[in-house]
Amino acid sequence: MAAPSGRRDQTDGRKRRWQQHNADRRQAVIDAALTVLARDLEPGAELSVQLIADEASVHRTVLYRYFDDRTDLDVAIQQEICTRAGELLLAAVTLEGTPREIVERIVHAYVDWGAANVALMRFAERDIPGAATKPLDLAIGQIAEQIELVIGGFLAVLEADVEEDDRDALTPWVFLLVGGVMAAVRNWSSREELRPPAPQFTRLLADVTWLQIEGLAASRNIEVPDLPVEQLLNLKEA
Incomplete structure (x- = not known):
């Protein structure tokens, strides 16, 4: 009953x-x-x-x-680190500002977080024995996906003619950009003294990242205007 x-x-x-x-x-x-x-x-x-x-x-x-065990604990800690860092970075991945300013904003957010949270960053990078997943890999995938959406939206605004092979290569290329920035910050933050200072390092890393983007666009005959994306949208609508 x-x-x-x-x-x-x-x-x-x-x-x-x-x-x-x-x-x-x-x-x-x-x-x-x-x-x-x-x-x-x-x-x-x-x-x-x-x-x-x-x-x-x-x-x-x-x-x-x-x-459940130590593995469950360590993975949960990694997940929390990635969630907090991911929220900060995803907030920076928007279409506000010029393309160059967008790149600088994303790089600046990660450099600042990495410099302030070196121990957390190192723990998130660890391979946990027995873990079925690595939260950092999932977090990188989410950030790369958002960046890819921003790039895709910007290409649509420009009405750029992009070959199918280039579209297919966009995801691994974005992972290359994200991974390169993360590797550079890891190396820089490992130094006993953070040289160059964070503002100069951020500028250098943003310059290098932007030159990769601008250079690839130029090689495909895509002109990237130095205008805020919002203004480009308005021009397109007009």
């Missing part, structure tokens, strides 16, 4: 509250891990579960109630 609806609602309510409690505690542990990484550890140093438990004010054995 089925349970009365009132009792079933109470049971479902308790289940939801318990699930929310576990989710909240799991997030608290992840937040504690990021605090330990950013505050206490040198980039690349081993992240101790005991340090995380102490920061989260839970017993080490209690911590594992919210994670």
